[in-house]
Amino acid sequence: MSATLIDGKAFAARVRAQVAEHVTRLKADHGITPGLAVVLVGEDPASQVYVRSKGKQTTEVGMKSVEHKLDVDTSEADLLAIVDQLNKDPEIHGILVQLPLPKHLDEDLVINSIAPEKDVDGFHISNVGLLGTGQKSMVPCTPLGCLMMLRDYHGSLSGMDAVVVGRSNIVGKPMAQLLLGDSCTVTIAHSRTKDLADVVRRADIVVAAVGRPEMVPGDWIKPGATVIDVGINRLDAPEKGEGKTRLVGDVDFDSCAAVAGAITPVPGGVGPMTIACLLANTVTACCRANGLEEPE
Numbered sequence: 001m002s003a004t005l006i007d008g009k010a011f012a013a014r015v016r017a018q019v020a021e022h023v024t025r026l027k028a029d030h031g032i033t034p035g036l037a038v039v040l041v042g043e044d045p046a047s048q049v050y051v052r053s054k055g056k057q058t059t060e061v062g063m064k065s066v067e068h069k070l071d072v073d074t075s076e077a078d079l080l081a082i083v084d085q086l087n088k089d090p091e092i093h094g095i096l097v098q099l100p101l102p103k104h105l106d107e108d109l110v111i112n113s114i115a116p117e118k119d120v121d122g123f124h125i126s127n128v129g130l131l132g133t134g135q136k137s138m139v140p141c142t143p144l145g146c147l148m149m150l151r152d153y154h155g156s157l158s159g160m161d162a163v164v165v166g167r168s169n170i171v172g173k174p175m176a177q178l179l180l181g182d183s184c185t186v187t188i189a190h191s192r193t194k195d196l197a198d199v200v201r202r203a204d205i206v207v208a209a210v211g212r213p214e215m216v217p218g219d220w221i222k223p224g225a226t227v228i229d230v231g232i233n234r235l236d237a238p239e240k241g242e243g244k245t246r247l248v249g250d251v252d253f254d255s256c257a258a259v260a261g262a263i264t265p266v267p268g269g270v271g272p273m274t275i276a277c278l279l280a281n282t283v284t285a286c287c288r289a290n291g292l293e294e295p296e
């Protein structure tokens with residue numbers, strides 16, 4: 001491997017330490033404890049893991065953590081009532097409804113019922129619009145974490161060619177907006193893109209958010225490019241024992257690391273940064289709600 005490893009786990013630990021420091025100051029100077037509420041509907045195993053992890057890390061940085069675990073057949077009216085109650089709760093500064101929701105619930109309707117200033121996932125249509133027009137908003141956590149790692153590694157991203165593979169509302173599109181905001185020349189690729197290999201080969205920065213295990217091989221990567229792997233795919237790993245699994249990203253790590261200038265691993269790259277950014281967004285929301293200076 002010749003690429004520099006971008007250590008998202010270590011970076012996330014630094015972000016969490018800064019968040020914890022800010023929380024301590026908010027409590028000591030203003031008597032305010034930032035609060036994050038997470039709403040989980042149903043029993044999707046991956047979502048349960050994420051929610052547990054979010055709750056644990058929220059408490060660890062000194063914030064108030066509230067979890068609402070609802071039955072899989074919760075009605076839309078009941079879910080909206082809980083969101084409404086959280087919107088009105090002055091001790092809650094951030095609200096996250098864990099996606100995906102069960103099929104009978106309208107995701108757009110539910111997300112857009114969250115008060116935009118408490119929408120720490122940044123998925124509310126107001127925050128999407130603010131981000132798209134370069135105004136102060138809540139920025140989606142996964143792309144924000146990717147941007148922080150890129151800025152940390154490169155300093156300025158101005159003028160770089162960036163290719164984002166994936167155009168979802170939660171990763172691909174906001175990632176492209178953030179890179180554009182940092183003056184990259186941005187291409188968004190997706191399942192209908194022609195000659196994807198050639199498109200990716202142009203990039204100084206590749207962000208892969210596809211959901212297909214190890215899809216991007218090393219020979220698609222321009223020598224020296226920076227590769228950010230958002231993918232989280234669980235594969236069977238019989239070599240580790242019966243029933244065991246392993247996590248892989250959307251890029252083929254070994255072949256890409258042989259060509260890239262820098263690369264994020266899976267696990268230990270984008271994943272930990274996502275939760276750290278969620279905590280940081282909650283502190284930001286708390287400061288804004290109280291008219292206090294925001295963390296940088």
Ligand code: NDP
Pocket residue numbers: 142165166167168169170171172189190191192193196209210211212230231232233250270271274
């Ligand atoms: P989605 O399924 O919503 O979107 C996937 C995107 O990839 C779509 O735009 C799709 O194109 C595109 N795509 C699919 N197949 C191909 C292909 N063969 N060639 C080119 N593009 C393709 O996924 P998400 O954005 O929600 O997530 C992407 C990945 O990131 C997943 O592995 C997910 O687990 C992971 N993830 C990780 C997070 C973290 O914290 N690290 C957080 C969120 C997601 P089209 O639109 O044309 O269908």
